[in-house]
Amino acid sequence: MLQTFNRLNLLTLVLTFCLIVLGAYVRLSHAGLGCPDWPGCYGHIGVPDAAHEVAAAEAAYPERPVQAPKAWKEMVHRYLAGIVGLLIGALAALAWRDRSHRLPRGLATATIGVVLVQIVFGALTVTLKVKPIIVTTHLLLGLTTLSLVFWMWLGTRAPSDQPQAAPLRAALLKPLSIAALLLLCGQIFLGGWTSTNYAALACPDFPACHGSFAPKGELGVAFKLWHGLGIDYEGGILDVAARATIHIVHRYGALVLSLVLIGIAAYLLSLKRALYRQLALALLGALALQVLIGVGLIHLQLPLWLADAHNAGAALLLLAVLALNHAVWQGGLARCPASSSADLESRAERS
Structure with missing residues (x-):
């Protein structure tokens, strides 16, 4: 189980890093409000593209006309965030199933807690129209998640035999x-x-x-x-x-x-x-x-x-x-x- 945990941990670490970089790209390309609602995009699981869907979306959000390139950037970011969240949940499940107590149960559980708070701030980023303190906190929470996943990976590797x-x-x-x-x-x-x-x-x-x-x-x-x-x-x-x-x-x-x-x-x-x-x-x-x-x-x-x-x-x-x-x-x-x-x-x- 330790080997499985390590491999899943490494995958989670890489995807979390990618998520942070992608989140920065979304923000820097002014696509943070590409979807003015949350968790969907103009009420859809994807970006509305049919003419009647676009018309309905723009009627619901007249101040935010549909811009598909920006909206897709935001939605891909949300999809990746969902995948990372599921992976962190899987790490916690493995840690709690481990009867040898070698896996970091407390740390994995704490990471889930940080992710839940991060989800709340992700929603607030949109609903509060990229308010600086909210977006900055969202960034800090993302880096906190990366830190916890990295710390778990370091802790479950083989101990160093360095002098x-x-x-x-x-x-x-x-x-x-x-x-x-x-x-x-x-x-x-x-x-x-x-x-x-x-x-x-x-x-x-x-x-x-x-x-x-x-x-x-x-x-x-x-x-x-x-x-x-x-x-x-x-x-x-x-x-x-x-x-x-x-x-x-x-x-x-x-x-x-x-x-x-x-x-x-x-x-x-x-x-x-x-x-x-x-x-x-x-x-x-x-x-x-x-x-x-x-x-x-x-x-x-x-x-x-x-x-x-x-x-x-x-x-x-x-x-x-x-x-x-x-x-x-x-x-x-x-x-x-x-x-x-x-x-x-x-x-x-x-x-």
């Missing part, structure tokens, strides 16, 4: 790994807030923003989470100064996160162990990719494919930081028994 570092040095990685994860979560929120408020092009130059490094507007206005109900947020409602402020704060967050991750990677490399080196290279590779994409977005003026790749890069960076945390808290880095240290010392003496 362990001295307990004192390994212990220093615990606060560092947590700090990296918290900073990354904050930066992902800033990235989502930048995207959902249509602030990605608010600063057309780099590294300055309109020739200055200071915020252009008030932080309270730029980061006001709630603007009331009944507002259509497609295209954004903030002025240029507020959007520029959001953008430059996102850049400062990226700078702080980059410095922290580079420092952690340098520390991992100093430990001179294969596992640590792999983690360091994963962190540096994902970070470099994300920074290059971010800078490219400014210079190329936000091409859709690159903007979507920026979301994929954020997910990859999250997986790298999660792998570090799993190694520190659940893997060989967290457990350095005296017997292992003695074995290493005896091997050194024999050599």
Whole structure:
């Protein structure tokens, strides 16, 4: 059963990653309201295409005429979300059927809970007309689902036989790994807030923003989470100064996160162990990719494919930081028994 669970877990992980990338594509291509209702599309399980269906749909939603390309993007996203939800349910069922208690029942059940909340926010995204705080929360919940599925996959793999570092040095990685994860979560929120408020092009130059490094507007206005109900947020409602402020704060967050991750990677490399080196290279590779994409977005003026790749890069960076945390808290880095240290010392003496 463990092998079956692992294979299904890996498939779920890949499809969840694809779902996040597809969701970003739907949002960035302004197709989030391609279907103005939920869970169907203009009352259909698919997109209405017959003339009488289109006429009825546009009569029901006169403010949202049928645009089949946008509607299909949204519906394909919903279909894939349904498949991922079923797969997560299957993982939970396998975990609860496992009598050896080797499979993560609690984690699988928690993932179902996150998915249920995610479904609610998916509906609210449409009914509240892509309200920024709702769409950003929807993104964060999607990445939370990805994180839980990835953590399950890491936890059910065969344990690593990599040599362990001295307990004192390994212990220093615990606060560092947590700090990296918290900073990354904050930066992902800033990235989502930048995207959902249509602030990605608010600063057309780099590294300055309109020739200055200071915020252009008030932080309270730029980061006001709630603007009331009944507002259509497609295209954004903030002025240029507020959007520029959001953008430059996102850049400062990226700078702080980059410095922290580079420092952690340098520390991992100093430990001179294969596992640590792999983690360091994963962190540096994902970070470099994300920074290059971010800078490219400014210079190329936000091409859709690159903007979507920026979301994929954020997910990859999250997986790298999660792998570090799993190694520190659940893997060989967290457990350095005296017997292992003695074995290493005896091997050194024999050599």
